[in-house]
Amino acid sequence: MTVASIIGGGVIGGGWAARFLLNGWDVRVFDPDPEAERKIGEVLANARRSLPGLSDAPLPPEGQMTFHADMAEAVQGAAWIQESVPENLGLKHKILAQIQAVCDAGAVIGSSTSGFKPSQLQEGSNAPGQIVVTHPFNPVYLLPLIELVPSPANEAGFVEKAAEVLRSIGCYPLHVRAEIDAHIADRFLEAVWREALWLVKDGIATTEEIDNAIRYGFGIRWAQMGLFETYRVAGGEAGMKHFMAQFGPCLQWPWTKLTDVPEFTDELVDLIAGQSDEQSGAYSIRELERIRDNNLVAMMRALKAQDWGAGAILKGHDARLKAGTELVATAADLTEPRPVLTCARAVPLDWTDYNGHMTESRYLDAFAQSTDRFMELIGCDAAYIAAGGSYFTAETHIRHIDEVHAGARIEVRTQMLQGAGKKLHLFHSMYEGARLLATGESFLLHVDLTTRRSCEPGPQVLEGLALMRAAHGALPYPEGAGAAIRRP
Numbered sequence: 165m166t167v168a169s170i171i172g173g174g175v176i177g178g179g180w181a182a183r184f185l186l187n188g189w190d191v192r193v194f195d196p197d198p199e200a201e202r203k204i205g206e207v208l209a210n211a212r213r214s215l216p217g218l219s220d221a222p223l224p225p226e227g228q229m230t231f232h233a234d235m236a237e238a239v240q241g242a243a244w245i246q247e248s249v250p251e252n253l254g255l256k257h258k259i260l261a262q263i264q265a266v267c268d269a270g271a272v273i274g275s276s277t278s279g280f281k282p283s284q285l286q287e288g289s290n291a292p293g294q295i296v297v298t299h300p301f302n303p304v305y306l307l308p309l310i311e312l313v314p315s316p317a318n319e320a321g322f323v324e325k326a327a328e329v330l331r332s333i334g335c336y337p338l339h340v341r342a343e344i345d346a347h348i349a350d351r352f353l354e355a356v357w358r359e360a361l362w363l364v365k366d367g368i369a370t371t372e373e374i375d376n377a378i379r380y381g382f383g384i385r386w387a388q389m390g391l392f393e394t395y396r397v398a399g400g401e402a403g404m405k406h407f408m409a410q411f412g413p414c415l416q417w418p419w420t421k422l423t424d425v426p427e428f429t430d431e432l433v434d435l436i437a438g439q440s441d442e443q444s445g446a447y448s449i450r451e452l453e454r455i456r457d458n459n460l461v462a463m464m465r466a467l468k469a470q471d472w473g474a475g476a477i478l479k480g481h482d483a484r485l486k487a488g489t490e491l492v493a494t495a496a497d498l499t500e501p502r503p504v505l506t507c508a509r510a511v512p513l514d515w516t517d518y519n520g521h522m523t524e525s526r527y528l529d530a531f532a533q534s535t536d537r538f539m540e541l542i543g544c545d546a547a548y549i550a551a552g553g554s555y556f557t558a559e560t561h562i563r564h565i566d567e568v569h570a571g572a573r574i575e576v577r578t579q580m581l582q583g584a585g586k587k588l589h590l591f592h593s594m595y596e597g598a599r600l601l602a603t604g605e606s607f608l609l610h611v612d613l614t615t616r617r618s619c620e621p622g623p624q625v626l627e628g629l630a631l632m633r634a635a636h637g638a639l640p641y642p643e644g645a646g647a648a649i650r651r652p
C-alpha cells in the first residue's frame with residue numbers, strides 16, 4: 165500500500181489525510197497537538213459521509229491511518245509527504261529540514277502554503293528539487309483544485325510525477341508556471357476579502373448581506389464558468405472585445421479600495437465576528453461543514469451531468485476508478501451457474517433522503533442499471549438497439565429489506581427466471597457486502613422499436629438467452645420471487 169505522510173493535521177492537514185485515506189492510501193500523521201487525533205477524526209467523519217457519495221463509482225478500500233509521536237516514523241518510506249503546519253516561513257523551514265533529514269530521496273514533499281513561493285521554502289535545502297507547493301482548497305477532500313507551483317529547482321519529470329499522484333486521488337493539479345506570492349487563486353480571494361472588510365468597516369453592508377451578494381449571483385456563475393468565460397457571455401454577440409470596451413473604463417472610476425487594507429483594530433475584528441455570530445452562530449462549525457459539503461456534492465454532481473467544470477473532473481475520476489476495479493460481469497460469466505454481477509457502484513449523497521438513507525426511487529435506478537447491463541450481456545447492446553430491437557419493462561416489484569447510506573458500496577446480482585421468446589423475467593438482489601438490502605423483480609418484453617410492438621428477439625439475443633438458460637435453469641427459485649403485496 166502506498167503511504168502518505170501528513171505533517172500538521174489541522175484544518176488542511178486533516179482534509180489531505182481524508183483525501184488520501186479514502187482513495188486507498190495508508191496515512192501516517194505527525195502533529196504535536198494532543199487534540200490532533202480527535203480533530204482529524206471529526207474531519208474524517210465528514211469526509212466519509214460526503215466523498216464516497218460524490219462519485220458513481222465505488223472508491224477503493226480505505227487505507228489505514230496511524231498517528232506518530234516521532235516524525236521520522238511518520239515520514240520514512242512515504243511516497244508523498246504533505247506539510248500543512250501554520251503559515252510561518254521560519255517554522256516551515258525547520259519542519260522541511262527535519263523531513264528531508266529522514267525521508268526517502270524519491271518522495272514528493274508538497275507544501276500547503278497559501279502564500280509562500282516554492283523557492284522561499286527551498287532556501288537552505290540540500291535537495292530543493294524535492295519540495296514543491298501543492299496548495300489545496302478547503303475542504304481538501306472534496307474540492308479538486310490543487311495549485312501545483314514549482315520553482316526552477318524542480319525538474320519537469322518530478323512535477324509531472326506529482327501531478328499524476330494528485331490526479332489519481334481525484335484532484336485537478338493546476339500547474340502555476342511562474343512562482344508568485346499567493347499563487348493564482350489566493351490573489352482573488354485576498355482582493356475580494358479586502359473589499360468585503362471595507363464594506364463592513366464603512367457600514368455599507370453586513371457580513372450576511374455580502375455573502376448574499378455573492379451566493380445569489382456571481383458566486384454561482386463563477387462556480388461553473390469562472391471569470392473570463394462569464395464576461396465573454398456578458399459581452400453579448402459582440403463578445404469579449406465589446407465587454408472590455410464597455411466596462412474597462414470603470415476600472416479607472418473609484419469603485420474599489422484597491423490594495424489598501426483596513427487596519428485590524430479590535431473594533432473591526434469585534435464588528436465582523438459579532439455580525440458573523442448573528443449570521444451563522446446557530447450552527448456549530450461541524451454542522452456548517454456538513455451543510456457546505458452537502459451543497460458542494462450536489463453542485464458538483466449537477467456539473468457532472470453537464471460534463472462541465474469541476475463536474476468534468478469528477479467524471480474523469482469516476483472513469484479512472486471504474487477502470488481500476490472489476491465492476492461488472494463479463495460475457496464469460498454467462499455460463500456460470502450463479503446470479504450475474506450486473507451493478508457495482510457507490511450510493512451518492514443525492515440518492516439519500518430526509519430519512520437519512522437511500523431513497524426509494526433510486527432502488528429502481530440501480531435495478532434499471534442492472535437490467536441494462538443484463539440486456540447488454542445477452543447481446544441486446546447499443547448496436548442491437550440501434551438496429552431496432554430492444555426490451556420494454558412491463559412490470560416491476562421492489563422489496564426494501566434493509567437500509568443503506570450515502571457512500572456505501574452496493575452490488576446487484578441478477579438471476580434470469582425466464583428468458584424465452586419475447587419474455588424476459590429477471591430477479592435482482594442488491595447487497596452491501598453480505599447484507600441483502602433489496603430485491604427487484606422485472607418482467608420485460610422484447611420489442612421492435614419501429615412498430616413499437618412486441619416480437620421475437622434476433623438470433624444474437626436468442627443465443628445469449630440460451631446460454632443464460634443453461635447457466636441459470638437449475639438455480640433454486642429465489643425467496644420472494646413472484647410475490648406481491650397481499651390484501652391485509
Ligand SMILES: NC(=O)C1=CN([C@@H]2O[C@H](COP(=O)(O)OP(=O)(O)OC[C@H]3O[C@@H](n4cnc5c(N)ncnc54)[C@H](O)[C@@H]3O)[C@@H](O)[C@H]2O)C=CC1
Pocket residue numbers: 171172173174175176177194195196197200248249250251252259276277278279299300301302
Ligand atoms: N485554512 C485554510 O483555509 C487554508 C490553509 N492553507 C495552508 O495550510 C497550512 C495549514 O493551515 P491550517 O490547516 O489552516 O492551520 P491549522 O492551524 O488548522 O493547522 C496547523 C496544524 O499544524 C500543527 N503544527 C504546529 N506546529 C507543528 C509542528 N512543529 N509539526 C507538526 N505539526 C505542527 C498544529 O498543531 C495544527 O494542528 C498553512 O500553510 C495555510 O496557509 C491552505 C489552504 C487553505
Ligand SMILES: C[N+](C)(C)CC(=O)CC(=O)[O-]
Pocket residue numbers: 278300301302350353
Ligand atoms: C485564506 N486562505 C488564504 C488560507 C485561503 C486559502 O489558502 C485557500 C482556500 O481554501 O480558500
